[in-house]
Amino acid sequence: MSSLTVYHQSSPDVPNKMLTHLEDIASTLGEVGVRFERWQASTKVLPGASQDEVIAAYRAQIDQLMAERGYVTVDVVSLDKSHPQKDELRAKFLDEHRHGEDEVRFFVAGRGLFTLHIDDYVYAVLCEKNDLISVPAGTRHWFDMGEFPHFVAIRLFNNPEGWVANFTGADIASRFPRLED
Ligand SMILES: CSCCC(=O)/C(O)=C/O
Ligand SMILES: [Fe+2]
């Protein structure tokens, strides 16, 4: 079940709020400029499926998003626990970073934990299959796929270079909960 847990940045052990209803999650994130929607990932794709297979299966939704917001590049992160580089990939996303563009992710299988650091608060968003999240450019955040990754996420970029991250150097991510396997 998708969820949102909100903390003060100084209290990683004491959540202020935990939400599981879509409307509550979407409105709370909407207040800080984050888009969170439930789409329909109706074609079954398995974690580990190729980028081409996933893009072909979700061409209509990808085209809709590209037309709506002018995204120019699409790629796919598709991982399961047998991936030989899973530990390196997990580590890459686990440190706090920013992007120069919105972070748009459509989960079409499995799940992952996005944690957003906005002003003095930390928003841990457990995204599951069907969830679409768009985090505004410049937002500090990190992502945990867990020790045993199991997800497929479609990523849209308005930058032709695709994924570019600027790491903040902060160690805040190490103090907050990770994805529970
Ligand atoms: C859920 S897609 C992989 C993670 C990613 O692209 C990112 O930028 C994490 O912050
Ligand atoms: Fe990111």
Ligand code: NI
């Ligand atoms: Ni699954």
